[in-house]
Each structure stands twice: as structure tokens, then as C-alpha cells.
Amino acid sequence: MQLSRIETWPLLFRLPEPYGDANGMKRYRSIFLIRLITDDGLDGWGECADDLAVLSALFRDRIGPWLIGQPALERSRLTERVAAWHRKAAAAVSMALTEITAKAAGLHVCELWGGRRRQRVPVYASFQSYSPRADWAEASVARIGRALDAGFAAIKVKIGGKPFAEDRRHVVRIQEAYGDRIRLILDGNQSYDAACARKWCASFRHWDNLMWLEEPIPFKRAGDWRLLRQTMGVPLAGGENMAGTADFLPLLSAGALDIVQPDPGHHPDLDAFRETISVARQFGLRVSPHVYDGGLSRLYALFAMGCLGPWSKMEGERGEPVEWDVMDNPLAAIWPIRPENGQVRLPEGPGLGLAPDLDAMRNYVWDGSRYDD
Numbered sequence: 001m002q003l004s005r006i007e008t009w010p011l012l013f014r015l016p017e018p019y020g021d022a023n024g025m026k027r028y029r030s031i032f033l034i035r036l037i038t039d040d041g042l043d044g045w046g047e048c049a050d051d052l053a054v055l056s057a058l059f060r061d062r063i064g065p066w067l068i069g070q071p072a073l074e075r076s077r078l079t080e081r082v083a084a085w086h087r088k089a090a091a092a093v094s095m096a097l098t099e100i101t102a103k104a105a106g107l108h109v110c111e112l113w114g115g116r117r118r119q120r121v122p123v124y125a126s127f128q129s130y131s132p133r134a135d136w137a138e139a140s141v142a143r144i145g146r147a148l149d150a151g152f153a154a155i156k157v158k159i160g161g162k163p164f165a166e167d168r169r170h171v172v173r174i175q176e177a178y179g180d181r182i183r184l185i186l187d188g189n190q191s192y193d194a195a196c197a198r199k200w201c202a203s204f205r206h207w208d209n210l211m212w213l214e215e216p217i218p219f220k221r222a223g224d225w226r227l228l229r230q231t232m233g234v235p236l237a238g239g240e241n242m243a244g245t246a247d248f249l250p251l252l253s254a255g256a257l258d259i260v261q262p263d264p265g266h267h268p269d270l271d272a273f274r275e276t277i278s279v280a281r282q283f284g285l286r287v288s289p290h291v292y293d294g295g296l297s298r299l300y301a302l303f304a305m306g307c308l309g310p311w312s313k314m315e316g317e318r319g320e321p322v323e324w325d326v327m328d329n330p331l332a333a334i335w336p337i338r339p340e341n342g343q344v345r346l347p348e349g350p351g352l353g354l355a356p357d358l359d360a361m362r363n364y365v366w367d368g369s370r371y372d373d
């Protein structure tokens, strides 16, 4: 069975109102989807996030022509070769070939991966808290209320993008409004130094609903991470930008993390992503995959967690939710799967058990114009 055709789908959505985190405002969302098709008529989807012009040229001129004619079931060799050109493009190829392999076997991806240990996987509502508006905090509190109405009970908000006192006022308002019915995650996107991160300790002593503090400081300071883990009084989580299992090892060896957050789109292939999850377990750590750019990566994160045994008999799967982006982003919504009461029911059937909404995708095909100024 050989690969005979490739479709590429560069998708763009310009945000009517910017939103962001400590790293700045986002004015658009984009995702690059590929569809690999075999001479037997099986197909598989992949996705990656990077500049759409770069990815379009890369798949048109190099990766696409090279893949045509290759054996579809030699996933490891093919993704390794593509990763030498572009790591995230390789992740997309890996996703598509994984789906084709599952379909060729007549299995769902979860069965290919050893079988599902649960039918539902918990998710948390992930917010980009900041906007250019002066009343960004009020808008954030209102948005969280709507997510709670929709059934979410675990919430992630951003810190580190405003002066400490302003960020603290925002979180205090969330706690006052909803603290008795949410579990809360704070994400600093590596924007503090250790001294500023420790300013949160006084507040943390009064809050017993914190799930974790995410990436308060830059990862290059592993010693500071270890110090914070010992002094902050809440679990520390991170690793969303790590490019593979080896990148996690210095942090894990230093005892710097409580919760490991690999992203399936940042690892060079899905097998490496699952390897990171396994290694985290070897270190006795929780896993909560990071997924932001696309709905297909999120689907694969849900599958991986659905196949993983629980971290703890006490807290069980509630302690390891998958990220669910609740901001305005129709590009993730092309995958017809939604959470109910903070959980996602895994689809059944060969491959992914579902297919993207092609009609919806056509509305967002990038027209080649500049979008990142």
C-alpha cells in the first residue's frame, strides 16, 4: 500500500477581537492540515502549526513529492526523514500515517495503542485572559462564568502579562465569584523570575482549589524550578514547547516538575509524544497534555490519555485533564467532538472514529494574503 496523493489545507481565521497571554496578543488563528491518501483509497489527516506560506511551500515542493510512492505503513522511517526537514511537519505526517495504519487494520487508533482504559477523558477550559480592552479582567470573569454554565469545572487563566497586583486582583475576583465550584490553574508562560513567582505564595496559602501553577519561570533555570517546586506549595507543570522526550529529561532528573505537559504537535511524531508520557510515568509524574493550535492534536492527546492508566487511585483521572481551548477559534471546531460536563467521550470506529467537517474548512482556506503584520 503506497501513498498516492496529498491534499493540503492552510486555514486562517482573523480574530474579530484580539486575545492573548503573557507573550502578547493574538490577532489570528491558523492551522495547516494535510490529508494523505493511499492507492487503496485509505486516507489520514495530519496537522501542524507554523507560518502558512512556509508550510505551503514545504509540502508543495519537498515533502509532498517525496511522500508520493512511499509505503504507507513505514511510519517511523517516513516521519524521521520529514523531521530532518521540519519537525512540526513531521508531526502532521505522523498523524496521517497513524490514522491510515489504524484504518488498514480495521481498528480505532486507541486499539492500535493498546486499547482504551476509559470511555471519557476529562478536559479543562483554557482561556487567553488578556485583551487590549481596559476592562479585560471583567470580560475574563464573565467568560469563565459562561464556561461553568457549559459544564466545565476546571479552569486555566493567564498570569504574568500584567503587573503582579493587577494579575492578582483578576485571580482574586475569579476566586470570589467561583472559587467554591472550580479547580483553578494559573499559567505564567515563563514570564516571571523566581522572586516574583514567589509573591504568589501568600495568596496560595488561602486557596485550596489550585490544580497547578504552569510555567512560572523560563525553563533554562532548572535550579530555580526545583526551588519553586519545594517552596510554592502547589504542583508545578510545564513542557508545552519541548521538542521531544530528551528535552524533558534534564528537568525530570532535576526534580523540577510535578506535571508533564507534552504537546503532540511539538514532538516530531506521535510515537515520541507517547514516549514522553511513558517516561513521565517512570518518574512517577502526572501528565496533562498541552494542545492549543489544532483540534486534531487535541484529539490525539485525548486518545493517548484514554489509553493511559490512572495516575493515582485517590485523585484518578481528574488530576490529568487535557487542555480544551474555549476561546473564539472555529478552526478547532471543524472536528465534530465536544465536551459534556467537562469530559469528552472518545469516538468509536476505524481510524479516528470521525472526520473533519470539509464544508466548514472551506470557509477558512487561506487566500495567500499577508496576515501576520
Ligand code: MG
Binding pocket: 187, 189, 214, 215, 240
Ligand atoms: Mg501554558
